[in-house]
Amino acid sequence: MKFRKLIFANLFRKKTRTALTVGSFAVALFLFGLLAVVRGAFSQVLGIPGADRLVVTNRVSPIPIQPLPYAYRDRILNINGVKEATSILASPAYYQEDRVYFAQVAIDVENHRSLYPEFIVPEEQWQAFLADRQGCIVGEALARRFGWKVGDRVPVKGGLTRFRPLEYNIRGIYRGDRPEHDTSLFWYQRKLLEEMVPGFKGSAGWFIVRVKDPDRAAEVAKAIDQEFANSPRETRTDTENEFGASMAKQMGNIEFLMLSVGGVVFLTLLLVTGNTMAIAVRERVGELAILKAMGFSDRLVLLLVLTESVAIAALGGALGLVLAKLYTLRGDPTGGILRAFYLPNAAIVAGFALALLVGLLAGLLPALSAMRLRVVQAMRRV
């Protein structure tokens, strides 16, 4: 583009001002990225695939604080329409210091892989895990976060075994077959948990159930809840998506929160950038008049000012989104609340488009005033 020298020269004539405006965009888009991650974590990833998977939790507490009897598993398997079931008991765990936490999950080694085929573990690693009671398998995001590799021996203080730190042998690293799959978990054998904390013997956090026919999932869910109705531990059975949504609901209206925070941030950004561009145009009235005297059309002057504004937005937006992406690569910092801490490409594209739109809107009024500038009047002001 022929005018790039002019645009860049104008962009960087007030370096501090440009840097601060670009920085505003970067911060806003970083925040946008994180909000998108949180939203995604609640509304999408908690409801990971499987229309044929149900989640059975304690009716009193859908967030699995109150465990269910492990013996429910056999009764669930006997219900018509159920294909298989596995138990999960999740808890926060800490590595090295108490602030560095992640989600530790006790799994049924017999059928966990068959319930979660989207998580891929090399066969030899899985066999090594089965053969070692103190073995564990970690997600690749978690391994990346702590720099772990297969063969490492890592000291972990589990939430359920917090008074008895234990060293685990990393026997394998799993990955998801799609980027949004949660690879921030730490799997260990349920039998080890029972040995370490006898109080949890015979308990399960929740059950994951695969139904034979996804179309009958609602019917099977109802049958499971009926099976345990009027028992001391009644159940609530949802599809995985519903389960994820109910958890999200308890954490507040994430969507509303996102829109409110995001809206305020972007409105502020609009005002900040609009003001910056208005000042920039006011300072350059004489120069714009000269350009027009040379033959630059009103429309071209409008485009030049708009391009500056959009360039600032693009620069800041890209910076913020790159930082957000890099931040998410470190994995879930919440210790399991936001298990799939992932910034999807769609959110990056949406964020960048939003930044460009704000840049365009912010530049519009100053650009229009530059466009309407009359050379003769402007020259008198200089």
Added chain:
Amino acid sequence: MVRVDGTGDGRGLIRVRGLDKKYHRGSEEIDVLQGLNLDVEQGEFVAFMGPSGSGKTTLLNLLGGLDVPSDGTITVAGDEITHMSRRELSAWRARHVGFVFQMYNLIPVLTAYQNVEMPLLLTHLSGKERRKHVEVALELVGLADRLHHLPRQLSGGQEQRVAIARAIVSDPSFLLCDEPTGDLDRRSADEIMDLIHRLVREFGKTVLLVTHDPQVARRADALLHLEKGVLVEAAGRSGAA
């Protein structure tokens, strides 16, 4: 030959007929130019003098298509510009007019080279062709060794020479110079006038220049006075009819 009586044959470069310009200040109407006629031929060098507020700059603005008259016509190289739209006037200015202002009006964040290149960005010339034109223009004004200097790194005279290079780089039909030496010392002013004179003599440029300085005005082929909104030829000048 310059004429101010409206008797020119219309074959000149610039033909002005019955030009009026009125301004309104509140309810008051101010007649700046009244029924002004002017004929300028290709390659002429015309200076305008007159007291402050006599309408010299207004006339230049009208001739350069920066302002529109209240009445009358301006025809340049066969194009009547008084009825052109703002967009058409922009395109016309890019092709036909080179401006030189008292305060140089260079873009401070661009180098001398980049400032001179500006008008060429409106043409279809390639980057290579633009470079050639810019280098020729800057060499012509004696600043071939200052290509990459910013305006603040140049003296006032050098800045004005860059402004002249910018005005001529696209080879316009005529140059409009508004007090080009008004902000310069005598020596620099003489150098600038030598340069403008050379553009007229060697390159056949048509120059219309506004000045308060009689020494500068004397370098022109014709000297016209603006008095009460009307052009009158200076006594004893041979150029004006």
